[in-house]
Amino acid sequence: xxxxxxxxxxxxxxxxxxxxxxxxxxxxxxxxxxxxxxxxxxxxxxxxxxxxxxxxxxxxxxxxx
Amino acid sequence: xxxxxxxxxxxxxxxxxxxxxxxxxxxxxxxxxxxxxxxxxxxxxxxxxxxxxxxxxxxxxxxxxxxxxxxxxxxxxxxxxxxxxxxxxxxxxxxxxxxxxxxxxxxxxxxxxxxxxxxxxxxxxxxxxxxxxxxxxxxxxxxxxxxxxxxxxxxxxxxxxxxxxxxxxxxxxxxxxxxxxxxxxxxxxxxxxxxxxxxxxxxxxxxxxxxxxxxxxxxxxxxxxxxxxxxxxxxxxxxxxxxxxxxxxxxxxxxxxxxxxxxxxxxxxxxxxxxxxxxxxxxxxxxxxxxxxxxxxxxxxxxxxxxxxxxxxxxxxxxxxxxxxxxxxxxxxxxxxxxxxxxxxxxxxxxxxxxxxxxxxxxxxxxxxxxxxxxxxxxxxxx
Numbered sequence: 001x002x003x004x005x006x007x008x009x010x011x012x013x014x015x016x017x018x019x020x021x022x023x024x025x026x027x028x029x030x031x032x033x034x035x036x037x038x039x040x041x042x043x044x045x046x047x048x049x050x051x052x053x054x055x056x057x058x059x060x061x062x063x064x065x
Numbered sequence: 066x067x068x069x070x071x072x073x074x075x076x077x078x079x080x081x082x083x084x085x086x087x088x089x090x091x092x093x094x095x096x097x098x099x100x101x102x103x104x105x106x107x108x109x110x111x112x113x114x115x116x117x118x119x120x121x122x123x124x125x126x127x128x129x130x131x132x133x134x135x136x137x138x139x140x141x142x143x144x145x146x147x148x149x150x151x152x153x154x155x156x157x158x159x160x161x162x163x164x165x166x167x168x169x170x171x172x173x174x175x176x177x178x179x180x181x182x183x184x185x186x187x188x189x190x191x192x193x194x195x196x197x198x199x200x201x202x203x204x205x206x207x208x209x210x211x212x213x214x215x216x217x218x219x220x221x222x223x224x225x226x227x228x229x230x231x232x233x234x235x236x237x238x239x240x241x242x243x244x245x246x247x248x249x250x251x252x253x254x255x256x257x258x259x260x261x262x263x264x265x266x267x268x269x270x271x272x273x274x275x276x277x278x279x280x281x282x283x284x285x286x287x288x289x290x291x292x293x294x295x296x297x298x299x300x301x302x303x304x305x306x307x308x309x310x311x312x313x314x315x316x317x318x319x320x321x322x323x324x325x326x327x328x329x330x331x332x333x334x335x336x337x338x339x340x341x342x343x344x345x346x347x348x349x350x351x352x353x354x355x356x357x358x359x360x361x362x363x364x365x366x367x368x369x370x371x372x373x374x375x376x377x378x379x380x381x382x383x384x385x386x387x388x389x390x391x392x393x394x395x396x397x398x399x400x401x402x403x404x405x406x407x408x409x410x411x412x413x414x415x416x417x418x419x420x421x422x423x424x425x426x427x428x429x430x431x432x433x434x435x436x437x438x439x440x441x442x443x444x445x446x447x448x
Contacts, residue, residue, distance in 0.1 A: 011386050012393060012437030015359070018444075031393075031437020049087075053080065053366070056359045056384065058106055058126060 001045055002063040005035055009059035016060060019051035020044060033059065066168045066334070067092035069372065070155065072145045073172030074098025076106065076358060077339025079126055080365030081170045081372075082137055088373055094137040095164070097157070099144040099173075100194060103132060108358050110198040111222040112388050116229065117202060121195055145173070148315040150332050168372045171312070171323050171337040172365060175305035175356060180214070183276030188283040189299045192219055204298045208232050212286045212296040214273050216243035218387050220302035221256060225389035227298075228265050235266040235294050237273060237286065244387075248396075251406050252420065252432060255413045256389070263390050268294065305356065307341045321354050327378035329368040336368035347378040353399065357385040382447050395437060397444045398422065398430030406432075410439060419443055 003023070012031030016024035023037045023044060040048055045062075052060040069085060071078045074096050082096050098104070105124040113119040132139060140157075147156035154163035177191035184191075188208075190201045205211065205227055213224040216238035228234040236243060242253025243260060257267055268288060275287040276299065285293045307322035316332070318324035323337040325344045331337045339361040343354035355364075360383055367379040386395040404424040411418030411434070419439045422430035428447060433440025 011388070011395075013359070013384060013386060013395065014437060014441035014444075015384070017441065026438045026441065028438060030435075031441070053083070054359070054362060056108070056362070056386070 001042065001048065002039055003035055003037075003048065004061040004063065005033055006059040006061070007032055009057045010055075011057045011059075013056050015054040015056065016051040019054055020047035023048055024051060066090070066372070068095075068166055069093070069168040069170065070095045070097065070164060070166040071170040071172060072097050072155065073170075073174055073339065073341070074100070074104050074139070074141065075172065075174055075339070076104070076126065076361035077174070077342075077365040077368075078170060078172035079104045080362040081172060081336075081338055081369040082135055084366045084369035085373065086135060088370060090369075090373060094135070095140065095166075096135075096137050097140045097143055097145060099142065099158075100196075101142045102195075103127070103129075103139070103141065105195055106358075107193075110195065111192060111219050112226065114195075114198050115192075115202050115205070115223060115226045121199070124195065145311050148312055148317070150316055150335065153334065167334060169335045170365075170368055170372065171331060171335065171341060172339045172361075172368075173308040173311070173341050175322075175340040176308050177301070178304045178306055180273065180276070180301055180303070183278070183283065183299075184301070186276060186278040186283040187281055188297055189276065189301065191301050192223060193305065201298070201300060205230060205232065208298040210296050211235070211298045211300070212237060212294050213300045213302060214238075214286065215300075215302035215304065216240065216245075216267075216269070217302060217304065218244060218247060218385070220300065221260070222387060222389055223300050223302060224260065224265055225263070228260075228263055229390065232298075233266075234264075235268055235286075235296070236260060237268040237271050237288065237294065239270060239272045241269055243267070243269070247385075247387075248394075248432065249400075249402070249404065249406055249422070252434075255434070256394075258413070259390055259392060266294075305340070307354070309341065321352055324352065328371045328376060329364060329379050330371050334372070336372050338364040338368040342368075344379050347380050355381075355383050355399070357383060359384045382444065392416070392435055393437065394432065394434055395440050396430060396432045397440065398428075398447050400424060400430040404429055409443070411436060421446065
């Protein structure tokens with residue numbers, strides 16, 4: 001699983017951090033999301049999918065495999 | 066349940082459809098939208114799309130591949146015009162034959178409110194759909210003077226975009242401060258300062274009495290103090306009403322959009338989600354309807370689960386954000402006019418702060434002004 005984060009779309013809502021805090025964090029300066037783990041293991045797929053779905057800016061894409 | 070129809074192909078309807086599939090629904094799925102193309106995201110309509118920074122393609126909520134993976138019948142450009150719950154049928158605008166269902170998701174959203182006058186004039190716009198936004202964007206390119214009627218979230222954002230494009234902008238509203246309803250008077254005053262600092266003309270505590278036109282095009286806005294605000298483009302941003310006309314006579318309760326119970330259920334095998342749907346708050350029993358982007362997704366997910374048999378109540382912590390002149394304002398919670406606001410960190414003058422809204426001795430909302438991380442941490446006060 002590979003995560004693609006569109007920083008320009010991100011609005012810093014932090015929903016991804018709430019859903020999967022071990023995969024996402026937010027920059028101090030402006031709250032834009034940062035990836036802690038670009039290739040999380042399969043066991044994180046549920047949390048990561050929830051993060052992608054809840055992202056109000058639709059800034060997260062998941063590439064399976 | 067073998068045949069689910071989702072009426073409304075925007076954020077809430079899409080979230081419901083995807084959740085049905087994710088939770089194992091493998092029957093027939095139909096997604097019907099009244100707009101001409103595939104699902105897109107609305108918040109950028111009054112931000113990056115209006116400013117010309119993004120093109121419509123960027124707003125697509127899902128790629129063609131992702132939509133194909135949904136394994137659904139996708140019907141665009143078609144309106145639902147009637148519902149007969151006893152027969153489990155809906156009627157559509159493009160065919161005589163009714164469409165049957167054994168599970169229905171209502172996610173038809175809202176329709177922009179209009180003034181009772183003036184919309185026949187060229188240059189007068191509303192902003193709800195992609196088509197609306199592109200028409201307004203085209204008109205703003207040539208505009209010199211823009212009047213935005215309504216200083217809520219949409220009006221304030223559009224005013225900021227037009228001003229950033231160098232237009233002469235006036236923002237008119239009967240309330241005392243921009244975004245008064247969203248943020249209250251204190252934070253509203255900070256929003257007012259932001260707009261004034263960027264040269265927006267504010268006409269607060271002012272109502273519109275008419276629109277002036279010449280040769281079929283708008284030339285100005287008549288205000289209740291007797292003055293005329295000249296304009297070659299006018300945006301009417303005075304709120305929206307739930308798109309429930311097609312449900313009249315269906316027997317569904319429609320006191321605030323589609324009335325749902327605590328679980329987003331609106332009737333027998335019928336759920337509703339997004340801007341169109343109100344629900345009973347689990348704790349207070351109060352009926353709530355929220356027109357925010359995050360709510361559309363969260364409610365769509367809950368509605369889908371309810372349709373599949375879940376009895377868990379919908380208990381969101383509402384979230385919304387706004388962007389104006391490079392400032393990002395974010396808020397969690399629901400608060401009423403009696404809530405008192407207190408700044409907890411930073412200061413408006415510093416261009417960065419957080420605030421909490423308190424009512425009845427508890428925190429009911431938190432707000433961040435250029436303080437994304439901090440406001441996310443404050444969110445726990447609402448849990």
